[in-house]
Amino acid sequence: MNDLPKQKETTLSFEKIKKDILHPMQNHKGLELWIVFLIAVISVCGWAYYIQLKDGLGVTGMRDYVSWGLYIANFVFFVAVSLVGMLISSILGLLRIDWITPISRIAEIIAVAFVAVAGLVIVLDMGRPDRVLNVMIHGRFQSPILWDVTVITTYLTVSALLLILPMIPDLAICKKELTKASPIMKKLYNILSLGYINTPEQHKHLHKMIRTLMVLIVPIGLAIHTVTSWLFAATLRNGWDTTIFGPYFVAGAFVAGAAALIIAMYFFRVNYKLQDYITDLQFDKMGKLLVAVCLVYLYFNLNEFLVPGYKMKTGDDVHLKELFYGHWAIMFWSSQLLGNIIPIILLVYKKFRKPLPIMIISLFVLAGAWFKRYVIVIPTLLHPHLPIQNVPENFVHYYPTAIEVSVTVLSFALVLLIITVLSKIFPVVPIVETAESKGIEVKIDA
Numbered sequence: 001m002n003d004l005p006k007q008k009e010t011t012l013s014f015e016k017i018k019k020d021i022l023h024p025m026q027n028h029k030g031l032e033l034w035i036v037f038l039i040a041v042i043s044v045c046g047w048a049y050y051i052q053l054k055d056g057l058g059v060t061g062m063r064d065y066v067s068w069g070l071y072i073a074n075f076v077f078f079v080a081v082s083l084v085g086m087l088i089s090s091i092l093g094l095l096r097i098d099w100i101t102p103i104s105r106i107a108e109i110i111a112v113a114f115v116a117v118a119g120l121v122i123v124l125d126m127g128r129p130d131r132v133l134n135v136m137i138h139g140r141f142q143s144p145i146l147w148d149v150t151v152i153t154t155y156l157t158v159s160a161l162l163l164i165l166p167m168i169p170d171l172a173i174c175k176k177e178l179t180k181a182s183p184i185m186k187k188l189y190n191i192l193s194l195g196y197i198n199t200p201e202q203h204k205h206l207h208k209m210i211r212t213l214m215v216l217i218v219p220i221g222l223a224i225h226t227v228t229s230w231l232f233a234a235t236l237r238n239g240w241d242t243t244i245f246g247p248y249f250v251a252g253a254f255v256a257g258a259a260a261l262i263i264a265m266y267f268f269r270v271n272y273k274l275q276d277y278i279t280d281l282q283f284d285k286m287g288k289l290l291v292a293v294c295l296v297y298l299y300f301n302l303n304e305f306l307v308p309g310y311k312m313k314t315g316d317d318v319h320l321k322e323l324f325y326g327h328w329a330i331m332f333w334s335s336q337l338l339g340n341i342i343p344i345i346l347l348v349y350k351k352f353r354k355p356l357p358i359m360i361i362s363l364f365v366l367a368g369a370w371f372k373r374y375v376i377v378i379p380t381l382l383h384p385h386l387p388i389q390n391v392p393e394n395f396v397h398y399y400p401t402a403i404e405v406s407v408t409v410l411s412f413a414l415v416l417l418i419i420t421v422l423s424k425i426f427p428v429v430p431i432v433e434t435a436e437s438k439g440i441e442v443k444i445d446a
Contacts, residue, residue, distance in 0.1 A: 071124060
């Protein structure tokens with residue numbers, strides 16, 4: 001049994017690796033229809049945002065008490081998923097974990113798409129988006145909003161560089177091999193490949209730059225979600241007033257990001273016919289990684305609720321009872337059980353770490369991660385220290401309106417469109433790195 005993978009590897013050559021990975025970029029079957037569908041969704045939902053822009057945030061369910069609604073829950077979720085780039089490419093990459101090679105670029109594509117839309121979600125949440133530049137022009141260091149804008153912009157920049165730089169050798173190959181590409185794409189490949197021909201000097205300098213970025217993105221990635229958590233934890237509200245929110249958010253981000261990556265791996269493996277590269281080994285290892293980060297996240301969840309539950313201050317009493325067996329109990333326990341505890345139990349068994357089962361489990365984990373962000377944002381705002389009284393009925397409860405739901409769908413459609421475009425113009429599996437990891441000689445013509 002142990003000889004089978006080795007025999008399969010020996011059948012691979014550099015030419016076969018190039019052909020297998022570049023083929024999906026040239027075969028556009030069904031792509032046009034998928035892109036038309038996404039653009040149609042974006043157009044319809046864009047009209048909903050136009051109504052919000054024209055009539056103001058009064059068309060949403062947000063009011064004086066719940067001033068952060070569905071949009072901020074989406075923002076925290078998108079930032080969380082984007083952290084998968086740091087987890088896979090940087091942390092595991094710096095540890096020289098070999099099995100991440102075929103999936104590292106998918107992780108970076110996900111990171112770029114989600115963090116780009118996370119920044120956009122903040123703009124969608126503004127009543128006057130034309131004033132967004134004032135955050136940077138007149139921003140104050142004391143404002144956590146300025147911190148968030150700074151780290152998101154920095155993380156997007158470094159993630160984009162960490163996507164492009166390791167791809168330079170592959171882009172040099174694309175420039176020569178993709179003869180049917182449009183003139184615009186050929187020019188793009190020519191510009192981004194920077195004249196790379198895999199000389200020892202070029203190889204040395206490129207890897208030095210990549211490792212520098214791997215080191216830089218770790219504190220930046222930790223900062224982006226820590227600063228996001230501070231937007232909540234810097235208040236005195238019950239449910240947010242905790243010192244553990246920084247690592248708690250980071251651990252939850254690793255869970256959401258790992259689940260999103262597994263789903264993308266399955267899609268690219270099946271639709272791009274990349275079974276020789278995204279193998280059962282990658283799914284098995286990602287399953288073990290998902291169990292590990294879920295266990296860490298479970299530990300922080302116990303701390304998050306056990307400590308205030310033990311002390312049971314008056315405000316915490318109302319908040320926790322609503323979560324545990326009140327109005328929010330179904331959503332809260334669904335996110336905990338389906339998004340964390342049950343996946344841990346299932347993924348301990350190897351048969352659930354096969355491609356299809358782990359993809360289905362990851363769908364529940366990712367959905368649970370979104371519901372968890374919703375539960376973090378909304379119930380706390382509905383449980384202020386002073387009672388909600390002498391206000392209209394729609395101030396007492398929060399229900400997202402059709403406008404908010406449409407703008408949320410717009411955000412997710414934009415993420416999918418970015419991932420679709422990037423995966424069609426760039427190889428989703430590294431060509432040169434894959435060949436080098438299998439000991440195959442790499443030759444790039446000038």
